[in-house]
Amino acid sequence: MSETLPANNDQHLRVIEDLYAGHHGWLYNTLKKKLGNAMDAADLAQDTFTRILASQVTAIDQPRAYLSCVAKGILINWYQRKALERAYLEALAHLPAQEVPSPELRFLVLETLHEIDAMLDTLPAPVKRAFLLSQIGGLKYDGIAQQLNVSLITVKRYMKQAFVQCLMLVE
Structure with a gap:
């Protein structure tokens, strides 16, 4: 692929139109075979x-x-999103009926989970792991330090970095 800045928007649109006209059917069929589902492939x-x-x-x-x-990256994100949704729905299945959230609230929670997941993917691996050990694993900072084999100060720095990212989600 050659990638250059467009001389004008018309040139860019022509390239995309030609790409779509010439290869949309092929991409759709490829995705349909991979997924076994026409709607998701589309x-x-x-x-x-x-x-x-x-x-x-x-x-x-x-x-x-x-x-x-390009489609591979989108497909990977799609699989991650589906796995997250399945995990959430499985957790809901274990709740008593009176505690199951409404469909609207479930949607909002899923959207928030997707945003948090995307945010976590921007963090370096040890920062993400420290955050998950704290927030999901319930470990205290000294336990995280032992688990990751780093100092307590490093864990505090990791957590600060993760919380700053979380705050950016809210803004």
Whole structure:
């Protein structure tokens, strides 16, 4: 793929239109075979082209390789999102009926979980692990320090970094 800044928006749109016209069917069929579901394949194909449309690409030497690469990232995010949703719904299944949240609240919680998951993916691995050990594992900072084999000061620094990221979600 050749990627350059567009001389103008028209050039960018022509490249995307040609890409869509020439390869949408191929991408859709590829995703449909992978997922076994036409609706999800259509959504992910559309998401792929939407992401490319938002990019500044003006020339693509190998369109199918480029599409495959972009679609793979979207597909990985989609699988992670589905796994998170399954885990949440499984946790809800263990609640007494009177404690199960309304569909609206479930939707809001899932959206928040997706945002937190995306935020956590931006953190370095040890920071993410420290945060999860604290917030989900319930460990105190000294226990996290032992688990990660780092100093207490390092754990405090990790947690500060994670909490700053969380605050950025709220803003």
